[in-house]
Amino acid sequence: MAETLTGRAFFEKEIKKSRFIAQAAPVGSEDEATAFIQEVSDPDARHNCWAWKAGAQYRFHDADEPSGTAGRPILQVIEAQGLDRVAVVVTRWFGGIKLGAGGLVRAYGGTAAECLRLAEREEIVERTRLSFHCPFSDLALVGARLPGLGALIASETFDAEGAAYVVAVPCDDVAEVMTRLADLTSGRIVARIMDEINGNS
Structure with missing residues (x-):
C-alpha cells in the first residue's frame, strides 16, 4: 500500500x-x-x-x-x-x-x-463518496458517529427537514457504513453511492 x-x-x-x-x-x-x-x-x-x-x-x-x-x-x-x-x-x-x-x-x-x-x-486510503439526507431528529447522533465510521464530511447542506450530507468513506467499508447509518436511524437514512475518489480527502 x-x-x-x-x-x-x-x-x-x-x-x-x-x-x-x-x-x-x-x-x-x-x-x-x-x-x-x-x-x-x-x-x-x-x-x-x-x-x-x-x-x-x-x-x-x-x-x-x-x-x-x-x-x-x-x-x-x-x-x-x-x-x-x-x-x-x-x-x-x-x-x-x-x-x-x-x-x-x-x-x-x-x-x-x-x-x-x-x-x-x-x-493512502481510497475512498468512495456517499450521499444521504439526515432528519433534524438524527443529526446529533449521526454527527457523533460519523468519525467512528471513518467517514470524512465533504459537504453538509441544511434545508427545512434536516441536512444533506456527502461523506467520503474507505472503499472497503462502504457496505458497513451504509448499513450502520440505516440501523442507527431505524431506516430513516438511506445512503447512496456517488463515485470513487482518490486519496485521503
Whole structure:
C-alpha cells in the first residue's frame, strides 16, 4: 500500500561548499504540484530541481543541471520509498566546487531521500463518496458517529427537514457504513453511492 506525506518536510545539507535544501509536500494533482514547486523555488538560486508523482502521472526537471543528474534521482527516491502524491524540490546554491555527474546524482538523490525519511507519513486510503439526507431528529447522533465510521464530511447542506450530507468513506467499508447509518436511524437514512475518489480527502 502506497503512502503519502501528512504535511510538508524540510532538510538542509552542505556538500563540498554547495548548499542543498530539500522541501517536500503531499500533492493530489499536477496543479497542486506545480503550485508547490513555484511557491518554494528560490528565484535567487540557479538550480531548483524537482520531481513529483501522483498516481500514474509524474514529472521531473533538472533546472540547468546536467541531464539526468537531479530531477530523475529525486523521482527515483520518491518511488523507492513507496511514496505517491508527493512533490519534492531540491534547491542548490553552488559553492565553487564542481561535484561531477555522479556527485550530483548522489547529492540530489541523497538530500531528497533524507528529507522524505524525516517526513511524517500516512497510508493512502481510497475512498468512495456517499450521499444521504439526515432528519433534524438524527443529526446529533449521526454527527457523533460519523468519525467512528471513518467517514470524512465533504459537504453538509441544511434545508427545512434536516441536512444533506456527502461523506467520503474507505472503499472497503462502504457496505458497513451504509448499513450502520440505516440501523442507527431505524431506516430513516438511506445512503447512496456517488463515485470513487482518490486519496485521503
